[in-house]
Amino acid sequence: MTDPAALVDLTIESLGAQGDGIARHDGKGVFVAYALPGERVRARLSPKGGNAFTGRMQEIVTASPERVVPPCPLFARCGGCGLQHYSLPAYRAWKQQQVATTLGQRGIDLPAGTGMVTVEAGNRRRAVFAARKERGEIAFGFHAAMSDEIVPLDDCLLLTPGLSAGLGGLRQLAGVALAEKQAADIHVTDSLAGLDVLVTTDGDLPMGRRQAVIAAANAAGLARLSWQHGRRQPEPIVMARVPQMRFGDILVDLPIGSFLQPSAEGEAALVAAVTTYVGKARRIADLYAGCGTFSFPLAKIGRVLAVDAAKPAIAALAAAVNRAQLSGRVEGMARDLEQSPLPPPDLKPFEAVVFDPPRAGAEMQARMLAKSRVGKVVAVSCNPASFARDARILLDAGFALEKLAIVNQFVWSAHVELVALLRRR
Numbered sequence: 001m002t003d004p005a006a007l008v009d010l011t012i013e014s015l016g017a018q019g020d021g022i023a024r025h026d027g028k029g030v031f032v033a034y035a036l037p038g039e040r041v042r043a044r045l046s047p048k049g050g051n052a053f054t055g056r057m058q059e060i061v062t063a064s065p066e067r068v069v070p071p072c073p074l075f076a077r078c079g080g081c082g083l084q085h086y087s088l089p090a091y092r093a094w095k096q097q098q099v100a101t102t103l104g105q106r107g108i109d110l111p112a113g114t115g116m117v118t119v120e121a122g123n124r125r126r127a128v129f130a131a132r133k134e135r136g137e138i139a140f141g142f143h144a145a146m147s148d149e150i151v152p153l154d155d156c157l158l159l160t161p162g163l164s165a166g167l168g169g170l171r172q173l174a175g176v177a178l179a180e181k182q183a184a185d186i187h188v189t190d191s192l193a194g195l196d197v198l199v200t201t202d203g204d205l206p207m208g209r210r211q212a213v214i215a216a217a218n219a220a221g222l223a224r225l226s227w228q229h230g231r232r233q234p235e236p237i238v239m240a241r242v243p244q245m246r247f248g249d250i251l252v253d254l255p256i257g258s259f260l261q262p263s264a265e266g267e268a269a270l271v272a273a274v275t276t277y278v279g280k281a282r283r284i285a286d287l288y289a290g291c292g293t294f295s296f297p298l299a300k301i302g303r304v305l306a307v308d309a310a311k312p313a314i315a316a317l318a319a320a321v322n323r324a325q326l327s328g329r330v331e332g333m334a335r336d337l338e339q340s341p342l343p344p345p346d347l348k349p350f351e352a353v354v355f356d357p358p359r360a361g362a363e364m365q366a367r368m369l370a371k372s373r374v375g376k377v378v379a380v381s382c383n384p385a386s387f388a389r390d391a392r393i394l395l396d397a398g399f400a401l402e403k404l405a406i407v408n409q410f411v412w413s414a415h416v417e418l419v420a421l422l423r424r425r
């Protein structure tokens with residue numbers, strides 16, 4: 001049996017779903033972060049639980065020809081990116097292969113012509129930063145990989161220019177907002193009106209610090225600053241301008257902490273695939289609609305019912321509908337689709353149904369769609385595994401997977417987004 005602290009030489013056979021190199025040792029899998037397929041590496045083992053080891057890489061004995069110099073000096077310290085050391089063509093081919101393998105495990109083949117759109121770095125318009133105050137000093141940046149350590153950040157290649165330019169002001173804000181030993185997550189969206197910031201932490205913002213926080217938010221030019229203690233209602237602290245986004249031609253006021261696709265370019269690619277796949281339809285249901293990312297572009301095709309569990313998102317969508325005098329064209333409905341998926345009678349009016357659930361997928365709704373007479377389903381997913389499970393339900397009910405588009409909008413990470421057209425045969 002291997003001494004778990006032993007140094008061993010390993011040959012990396014493949015990359016796992018999280019982007020770690022995978023080797024075998026003593027009949028067990030070894031996961032080695034930052035190692036690439038084909039490489040020979042020297043690693044120190046530690047048990048990972050189950051039938052696996054973690055291998056901490058000590059040396060690259062033989063490097064892959066696909067290994068490149070990571071563009072960011074913080075790479076492998078900062079947990080924000082996992083795959084900057086892989087050449088772009090190899091990285092893209094691996095992502096496409098990941099989707100093919102995950103679907104293959106459910107007996108689903110990639111349709112002919114499946115392509116991938118890649119979003120360039122420098123377009124991430126949403127990010128969550130970590131901040132903590134220790135001995136009067138503020139640490140502000142991203143967490144190190146699988147660690148509480150905060151890697152300080154002056155710039156980041158992933159972020160939009162607006163987010164990058166805001167980093168100094170956000171650090172100053174965290175410095176005056178947090179008490180000694182207090183930690184916070186700082187959620188930032190680069191909206192059309194400027195930065196929309198939500199601080200989530202384990203306490204209220206006390207009166208004694210409030211004026212300094214308001215001054216720091218104004219000095220940083222934030223559009224809005226909100227504060228959330230645990231899971232309580234977020235409280236707006238500063239509202240200089242209403243943070244808005246444009247979906248199709250329609251301006252929507254963003255609710256505090258609401259979902260938004262991570263980049264405008266990724267969103268445009270998803271919207272293009274969704275509207276093309278829907279094609280012609282008089283009535284469309286947009287399930288897991290958020291604030292209307294797809295609903296408003298789809299409203300140019302047909303009448304849209306937009307459904308989401310988040311009441312603030314549906315209220316924001318409804319307000320935008322009223323302002324744009326789109327009532328009759330787009331209707332919002334707040335509903336939990338996991339607890340109460342739309343049943344076949346409610347699905348009857350729709351010629352096309354779009355769904356874009358969180359990572360867990362839309363299993364209950366897929367079961368209802370399988371029993372319904374809806375002819376066209378367009379599935380958007382950030383998790384190929386739950387997509388494959390839900391698609392299998394539809395395929396078993398007589399749908400065919402006609403088209404698939406992969407959107408690589410999580411640059412230098414192992415994540416992918418995809419859009420699929422399933423049509424009832």
Ligand SMILES: C[S@@+](CC[C@H](N)C(=O)[O-])C[C@H]1O[C@@H](n2cnc3c(N)ncnc32)[C@H](O)[C@@H]1O
Nearest residue numbers: 288289290293308309310336337338356357358
């Ligand atoms: C991946 S986001 C997609 C949102 C929107 N389609 C977009 O592109 O901006 C998933 C959405 O599902 C909603 N959601 C999560 N759980 C839900 C549930 N059980 N029922 C209905 N909606 C849910 C979230 O509020 C969120 O808006």
